[in-house]
Amino acid sequence: MSPKEQLLQRIENRSAVVGVVGLGYVGLPLVQGFHDAGFRVVGVDVDARKVQALKEGRSYITDLSDEEVQHLQRSGRFHPTTDYRALEQADAILITVPTPLSKTRDPDISYVMAAVREIQKILRPGQVVVLESTTYPGTTDELVKPELEQSGLTCGRDFFLAFSPERINPGDSVYALRNTPKVVGGVDPDSTEVATRLYEQVIERVVPVSSAKVAEMSKLLENTFRSVNIALVNEMAIAANILQIDIWEVIEAAGTKPFGFMKFYPGPGIGGHCIPIDPHYLAWKLKTLNYNARFIELASEINTFMPRYVVTRIQDVLNEQAKPLKGSRILVLGVAYKPDVNDLRESPALDVMQLLLEKGVDLQYHDPYIPEVRIGRQVFRSVPLTPEVLRGADLTVILTHHSNVDYEAVVRHAPLVFDTRNATRGVQGAEQKVMKL
Ligand SMILES: NC(=O)c1ccc[n+]([C@@H]2O[C@H](COP(=O)([O-])OP(=O)(O)OC[C@H]3O[C@@H](n4cnc5c(N)ncnc54)[C@H](O)[C@@H]3O)[C@@H](O)[C@H]2O)c1
Structure with missing residues (x-):
């Protein structure tokens, strides 16, 4: 079986391990979504206090209660850590780190690139990486892909890469992860297919688009609107x-x-x-x-x-x-x-x-x-x-x-x-x- 076929199989029978990098307002609901769909989830955050809070069953965002965090812990299928090496076992890696503006109001994608550099070190065939942090068109193709290929692996053959904008609306009691359609654009058709299949496990409607750039731009259109x-x-x-x-x-x-x-x-x-x-x-x-x-x-x-x-x-x-x-x-x-x-x-x-x-x-x-x-x-x-x-x-x-x-x-x-x-x-x-x- 090719790395793609193996990955699709693991996604569909839910034996795939999902890694979430950045356990904030966006990352935690994703953890919960994949966990509740039966996946094993590894969560990585550089903030040791957040990781400790999760281990102790304490939430720090309003969309998740302490009880819900305790539920994640009790199942034994959620492993929060500050150690990127835990992602070696992950089949899918979702990046949800901050993308703020710098002091001069230019994009600051240093958090994304820091995360990608760490992921590059543990990248292996058969993994899919999805960037969810909001960013400008071209980031996934022009910055993330070359960095991940530093590993010696080839995107679209050994590993897969997509952009999928996050639409979560904190405090919204109607639209949550499951019923908010999700746009997915891979850097190549196989990446789109793999990432689409992944999100279909937890989201009712997944909308594949022709490229990562379209997906990146769609988020910026929504928020500029x-x-x-x-x-x-x-x-x-x-x-x-x-x-x-x-x-x-x-x-x-x-x-x-x-x-x-x-x-x-x-x-x-x-x-x-x-x-x-x-x-x-x-x-x-x-x-x-x-x-x-x-x-x-x-x-x-x-x-x-x-x-x-x-x-x-x-x-x-x-x-x-x-x-x-x-x-x-x-x-x-x-x-x-x-x-x-x-x-x-x-x-x-x-x-x-x-x-x-x-x-x-x-x-x-x-x-x-x-x-x-x-x-x-x-x-x-x-x-x-x-x-x-x-x-x-x-x-x-x-x-x-x-x-x-x-x-x-x-x-x-x-x-x-x-x-x-x-x-x-x-x-x-x-x-x-x-x-x-
Ligand atoms: N909050 C929202 O409503 C919302 C909605 C849609 C999209 N987004 C986008 O999602 C992304 C994340 O936003 P958020 O609100 O969840 O931010 P957040 O600050 O709540 O969470 C980000 C987490 O990433 C961690 N982090 C930073 N650098 C890291 C690294 N190198 N490795 C691992 N972890 C790291 C931080 O400690 C933090 O816990 C941003 O791009 C944002 O624009 C946010």
Whole structure:
């Protein structure tokens, strides 16, 4: 049997061992998916604390509970480690390490390449490697493949290589690994076939495409689409405010059109590991080819302006009460970058808080998922959301609309609210004391 046939057989009878490199928001749900489908899973992470937590049955992401991690441990089919050599036994290796921007806002694929260099050392015939970390078109073909071939093995004959963008949406109770279609593009047809068969074991619909580049670009199109549309609706929110029209009512009205329109909502900016970052991967790549991706730049400009806009609006709301920003007591409600997650990365709330502090605001925050926030040298701890805390603030500013917050109590006790997320819609009494973005 050829290495490909052997691998396909092991995938189909689920005797294949799956290796996941990078046990974060993306890697852990993959571990769980393959584990629950009956595979043996090896998880590698350079962060010894994460590996230790998993060994002790503790989760560090909201999408997986401690009980679920303990379940992985109890079965004896999940082996978390910091040692790459454990991947020798893996038939499939999925790479889910970070792809951030550097200080100069260029793609930083050093984590991917560090992982690939380690994998190269243990590569053997009959393995399939899939890069899942978001990156610019060409990474898999032009950087990952040559590095893996340093092993002396040939891609498409001895081992297989594909790109499959990760679409997991942390905090989403409807779409998880199994029911989110997955795009797969191999660097050659055999690689596409092997990787497709692998994901078909755990995902209902796998979408093979003709190349790794198509798969890489599809992810960047998806996230640029979001960034541009969020920027558009943010600009519409600014326009609606100038025109003294309620943007939220406008969006609901436009949203009744059954074709050609999709609802997006404004807010204090964009955050997380994906939307603020991924489009820049594409813009950077295009810049190297002398093309300036104007939509990407404009969307980024508008979205990064939003925290400043929110602070201006806060200033206006307080001004109506004859209060200056300086010395006002402001309670920020929700600092995670989106509802129902404990992820603070790139959160626009950090920018809003920073700007408020610069204006001399007496600041507090509450977030049920984020116990501590650092702004510069200052460390803030989440205050409990009691009637006293709400009553004591001149203004409560809702930046992230976690679903487990009692917005009726917020409206009942807070003297004044600025709601950037329309979290208080329909709450009794909101008309009198809530100002909306
Ligand atoms: N979080 C999301 O919602 C999401 C969604 C889709 C795609 N993505 C993409 O998936 C990738 C991973 O994102 P994430 O949110 O899971 O990041 P994360 O920071 O939560 O997890 C990455 C893990 O990789 C580990 N790591 C770093 N370098 C390593 C190395 N050389 N070897 C082994 N482990 C290493 C880190 O310690 C960390 O635990 C990124 O490219 C991201 O853009 C993320």
